[in-house]
Amino acid sequence: MPNAPLTTRALLLDMDGTLVNSDAVVERVWRGWAAAKGMDADHVLKVAHGRQGHSTMAALLPDRPTEVNLAENRELLAQETADLDGVVAIPGAAAFLAALAAATVPHALVTSADTALATARMGAAGLPLPAARITAECVSASKPDPEGFLKGAAELGYEPADCVAFEDSGAGIAAALAAGMRVVGVGPRAGAHGPTVAVPDLARIRVTASTDGTGGTVRLDFGD
Structure with a gap:
């Protein structure tokens, strides 16, 4: 209909x-982050789509200090901004x-x-x-x-x-x-x-x- x-x-x-x-950039960056944390990349990506990076981190690692998530988010944003392939x-x-x-x-x-x-x-x-x-x-x-x-x-x-x-x-x-x-x-x-x-x-x-x-x-x- x-x-x-x-x-x-x-x-x-x-x-x-x-x-x-x-999607190509998001997958590259977040799969790299997931691998460094020993986490399942497919699960991480399901959470990551649509959110700010620090919010994704907070959802996945709820016990981590906010300032750590914000610092890592700044790093990931820099990676994503520099990577426009695809x-x-x-x-x-x-x-x-x-x-x-x-x-x-x-x-x-x-x-x-x-x-x-x-x-x-x-x-x-x-x-x-x-x-x-x-x-x-x-x-x-x-x-x-x-x-x-x-x-x-x-x-x-x-x-x-x-x-x-x-x-x-x-x-x-x-x-x-x-x-x-x-x-x-x-x-x-x-x-x-x-x-x-x-x-x-x-x-x-x-x-x-x-x-x-x-x-x-x-x-x-x-x-x-």
């Missing part, structure tokens, strides 16, 4: 797995962002990456950075906490219920749902986590801005 259209006022966009495919755009991402810009749809990036990593990956994928963005430096709690999405909605000037989030991970989808938003789940990981709509990528999404005087709504159609 095809996905029903969604009507909204603003969009909040995750980056990794949603706009940018960075970073590419998700199919349809460039056209989707172009359509949002052309229709002047309010939208913001809400990512667990810091500014340096977000800038590097979006650039490597050939995608423009949205003018509004909530990065790791902007929040006190990582996804699945809803803080980032709530701040993104506030940055754009909309209530959470007037926003649709685009996410790929369990942690990200949980964060957006907890913020009171509808969620478009993108990619192979998303469907298992209860998004409002699930799509394989961004290739067949059609963006139509309202012209009927209803206050700047946008309709999202998801194709077949």
Whole structure:
């Protein structure tokens, strides 16, 4: 059955797995970390997707001091920022962002990456950075906490219920749902986590801005 259209006022966009495919880098870095700790890499990666690195470490090693996790997270962020091999755009991402810009749809990036990593990956994928963005430096709690999405909605000037989030991970989808938003789940990981709509990528999404005087709504159609 095809996905029903969604009507909204603003969009909040995750980056990794949603706009940018960075799985190759994430796997290299976190498999290396897991090996150094003697941990199962597949289990580590299941926890890592969508979270800030220190949050992943806290979940996996709950007895470790926070300052140790923060220090190791800085090291991993530096590795990830320098390693752009295999970073590419998700199919349809460039056209989707172009359509949002052309229709002047309010939208913001809400990512667990810091500014340096977000800038590097979006650039490597050939995608423009949205003018509004909530990065790791902007929040006190990582996804699945809803803080980032709530701040993104506030940055754009909309209530959470007037926003649709685009996410790929369990942690990200949980964060957006907890913020009171509808969620478009993108990619192979998303469907298992209860998004409002699930799509394989961004290739067949059609963006139509309202012209009927209803206050700047946008309709999202998801194709077949």
